[in-house]
Amino acid sequence: MPRDLPVYDALEALKIAGGNAGIAEHLLGLFRTELPPIRARLARLQDETAWDATRELAHRLAGSALYCGAPALCAACRELELQLLDGVPTDTATTCSAAAAVLAEIDRFLAATD
Numbered sequence: 001m002p003r004d005l006p007v008y009d010a011l012e013a014l015k016i017a018g019g020n021a022g023i024a025e026h027l028l029g030l031f032r033t034e035l036p037p038i039r040a041r042l043a044r045l046q047d048e049t050a051w052d053a054t055r056e057l058a059h060r061l062a063g064s065a066l067y068c069g070a071p072a073l074c075a076a077c078r079e080l081e082l083q084l085l086d087g088v089p090t091d092t093a094t095t096c097s098a099a100a101a102v103l104a105e106i107d108r109f110l111a112a113t114d
Contacts, residue, residue, distance in 0.1 A: 005072040007105070007112040013069025024069075031068040032113060039106045046099045055084035058102065065109075073105040 010024075017024035038061060045054045062077035080098040089095035 005075055007070070007072050007108045009069040009071055011069075012071070013067075016067050016069070027068050028113060031064055031070075032110065034064070035106050035110055039103060042099065042102060042106075046096065051084050051089060051095075052087050054099065055081055055087070058084070061102070070105075070109050073102070073109050076101045076105040 013024045013028065014021060017027060038057065042054065042057055042061075045057060058077045058080040062074050062081065065071075065074035065077060076098070080095070080102050083089055083091075083095040083098045
């Protein structure tokens with residue numbers, strides 16, 4: 001469950017940036033800038049039941065979250081992606097819940113890194 005993971009792990013972000021604090025801060029800034037439009041797009045895709053695009057967005061966001069020290073967001077994205085492996089939800093309610101978890105983790109990350 002993503003809530004068991006840190007919202008933001010600055011040490012992991014620094015490690016991924018090769019120990020360069022400037023790079024870690026730059027990546028964090030870029031990620032924070034990109035998150036609001038990504039959040040809006042994810043919400044729109046979910047409303048439109050555009051599952052392939054939702055899966056692709058979750059996959060890309062998981063990678064970005066991994067590199068920016070956002071383990072809870074990364075895990076939530078991976079769960080959503082898993083729900084959509086075949087392009088359609090195995091259970092729509094579970095998939096919608098997974099998408100809502102990603103949206104909540106985006107909000108938590110933005111609040112934690114403000």
